[in-house]
Amino acid sequence: MGRFDSLPARDRIMVALDCTPDEARELAGRLEGHATWLKVGITLIYAGGLPLVRELSERGFKVFVDAKFHDIPHQARGAVLAAATSGADLITVHGSGGAAMLEACHEGAELARERLGHAPLLAAITVLTSMDAAALASVGVRRPIPEQAAALATLAQRSGIDGVVCSPKEAREMRDLLGPDALVVCPGVRPAGSALGDQSRVATPAQAIAAGASHIVVGRPITQAPDAATAFDAIEREVANAL
Ligand code: C5P
Numbered sequence: 001m002g003r004f005d006s007l008p009a010r011d012r013i014m015v016a017l018d019c020t021p022d023e024a025r026e027l028a029g030r031l032e033g034h035a036t037w038l039k040v041g042i043t044l045i046y047a048g049g050l051p052l053v054r055e056l057s058e059r060g061f062k063v064f065v066d067a068k069f070h071d072i073p074h075q076a077r078g079a080v081l082a083a084a085t086s087g088a089d090l091i092t093v094h095g096s097g098g099a100a101m102l103e104a105c106h107e108g109a110e111l112a113r114e115r116l117g118h119a120p121l122l123a124a125i126t127v128l129t130s131m132d133a134a135a136l137a138s139v140g141v142r143r144p145i146p147e148q149a150a151a152l153a154t155l156a157q158r159s160g161i162d163g164v165v166c167s168p169k170e171a172r173e174m175r176d177l178l179g180p181d182a183l184v185v186c187p188g189v190r191p192a193g194s195a196l197g198d199q200s201r202v203a204t205p206a207q208a209i210a211a212g213a214s215h216i217v218v219g220r221p222i223t224q225a226p227d228a229a230t231a232f233d234a235i236e237r238e239v240a241n242a243l
Contacts, residue, residue: 002180004214009239011036012209014064014090014185015232016219021048028056030228034236037089039064039217050086057087064217068125070094073104080108084120090185092165095124095152099159106160123165123185124156146170150177157182168203168211175212187217191235194221205235206242 004012014037017024024044031038038061040053045067056063065088069076076097083091093105105122113119126149127136133145141148153164153174163183166174174184190202197220208216218235225231 002182002214004183005180007214009236009243010034011062012213012215012239013037013205013232013235014039014215014217015222015228016041016066016187016217017044017223018219019044019223021052024048024052024056027223027228028059028061031061031222031232032059034229034232035061037062037064037215039066039219041066042068050083053083053086053088057089062089063087064090065120066092068092068094069101069105070097071101073100076101077104077108077111080105080120080122081111081115084109084112084116088120090121090123090183092123092125093156093161095126095156095161095164099155102156102159102161109160121163121183122161123163123183124152124161125165126150126152126156129167129188146173149174153177163214165217167201168208168213168216169201171208171211171213183215184213185215185217186211186213187219189216189218191218191221191238205238209239209242 015035016039017027018041038056053063053065065083069079080091109119109122127145157178164174165185167188168186171184171186186208188199188202189205189208192204205216222228222231
């Protein structure tokens with residue numbers, strides 16, 4: 001039995017709030033009593049700051065701080081602790097920061113456990129999905145993208161990181177590589193029939209879960225729906241059926 005296997009559907013769906021702080025507050029109001037997780041990315045973090053993370057946390061949400069830390073170990077350790085202290089329950093870090101940085105992030109999470117009584121989850125970014133082989137080569141990485149992604153995922157796991165963020169198309173491979181206890185968080189998820197927006201290689205919530213995702217990230221199909229709570233509930237039912 002894997003670490004996340006018994007999670008109910010509701011706790012596996014992370015709603016991406018890619019909007020202004022005021023819109024985020026309004027969406028949080030609409031999703032209260034429905035969603036467990038909200039995801040804030042760097043646009044919202046730099047607009048609303050960690051006080052917004054704290055506010056969402058105090059309203060009872062788990063907050064995914066998608067800040068993709070990548071710095072020297074001393075900074076990364078402090079940033080994980082500071083974000084956790086503000087209410088972050090999941091934080092992303094770049095696998096390409098290397099073992100020392102990843103271990104420092106893990107230490108930051110353990111410091112949070114000592115001080116707060118609970119530690120945030122940590123997920124590694126391997127290769128940004130916006131990068132193709134040419135872009136990777138331009139920064140000096142010449143091996144194929146799947147090899148680079150697998151190498152960074154393994155490095156992160158050995159350094160104490162809980163898992164990865166990856167496309168649903170890579171979820172099966174990551175689950176097999178990292179084992180049943182790994183956190184596997186998949187964006188690029190679209191319920192059947194919903195608009196793709198700028199996403200191209202998508203999977204449905206059921207497909208992502210069946211491929212081994214522990215959690216899915218869904219933004220616009222929920223946040224731009226006429227009724228965000230109804231859209232969330234429909235996805236929750238789909239995930240529940242896939243479990
Ligand atoms: O609105 P949508 O469902 O496309 O939002 C997906 C969210 O997941 C966004 O916050 C986006 O930044 C994030 N994401 C992604 N693809 C990745 C990594 C993160 O879409 N490879």
